[in-house]
Amino acid sequence: MIEIKDLHKSYQMGSNSLHVLKGINFNVSEGELVSIMGSSGSGKSTLLNILGMLDEADEGSYTLDGLPIRNLNEKIAARYRNKFLGFIFQSFNLITYKNALDNVGMPLYYQGIKRKERMEKSMHYLEKVGLADWATHLPNELSGGQKQRVAIARALASEPKVLLADEPTGALDTKTSYEVMELIQGINEEGKTILIVTHEDDIAHMSKRIVNLKDGVIIDDTTVVQVKAKANV
Template identity: 85%
Template sequence: MIEIKDLHKSYKTGGSSLHVLKGINFSVAEGELVSIMGSSGSGKSTLLNILGMLDEADEGTYTLDGVPIKNLNETVAARYRNKFLGFIFQSFNLISYKSALDNVALPLYYQGVKRKERMESAMNYLEKVGLKDWSSHLPNELSGGQKQRVAIARALASDPKVLLADEPTGALDSKTSYEVMDLIQEINEEGRTILIVTHEHDIAQMTKRIVNLKDGVIIDDTLVDQVKAQQYV
């Protein structure tokens, strides 16, 4: 599903250059649930931005579902993101003046889906994450866990090939974090490919594979015995 080969990325900082990714080789098969770990400055956010087509590597190749991702203008990159990827963020990134239903339906609007169809689909996804009865509520009327469930429903609405989750439990307490991870595990068991960037070891243990980054290189890539979040919910 994802194939990264010899990926390098540097940034200009004043008169010097900061080499952030130093030859990353990394692949993810369809249906995997992978966590990417690393301290601040390890390169994990840069890698996620490249995977999410929000940034582009200086060297190396990135292939997503058989499609080479390179030299994309913003229009094509936006189209590919909408086609291939669903995003889940630590800060939820919900539109404050739109209801939960409208937030979930938004990716379908950009895909040109007719209003009646996208609202029906959005309601189905809200039901999937247990928030059908909260569909008319604004984000400020929802708890942190509910906001993240709306964000997950929105990420799923466009039926993406891959979900990219950037610290999805970072703004949540432990109990709510495990509830969110239980939902993510459930979605993965249905066959969805999911990558999670996290600094929390207990969250990483709830995935099936942990990739550790340090100073722009992968220092460890290990299959793990997955801890089921359900036992803590």
């Protein structure tokens, strides 16, 4: 599903160049649930930005579902993101003046899907995350866990190939974090490929594989015995 070969990325910092990714080789098969860990400055956010087509590598190759991702203009990158990827963010990134149903439907709006079908699909995914009764509520009327569930429903609505989750439990308490991870595990068990960036060891062990980055290189890539989220609540 994802093939990364010899990926390098540098940023110009004044007169100096900061070499952030230093030859990353990384494959993810369809249906995997992978956590990417690393301290601040390790390169995990840069890697996620490249995977999410929000940034481009200086060297190396990135192939997504058999499609080479390179030299994309913003219009094509946006189309590919909408087609292939669903994003889950630590800060939820919900539109404050739209209710839960309309928030979930945003990717479908950009796909040009008519409102009636959009609302039907959005309600289906709100039901999937257990929030059908909250469809007409605005984000400020939802708890942190509910906001993240809406964000997960939104990420699923466009039926992407891959979900990219950037610290999805970073703004949540432990109990709510495990509830969100239980939901993510369930989605993965249905066959969805999911990558999670996290700095929390217990969250990482709820995936099936942990990739550790340090100073722009992968120092460890291990298949782990998955901890079921509900067992920890």
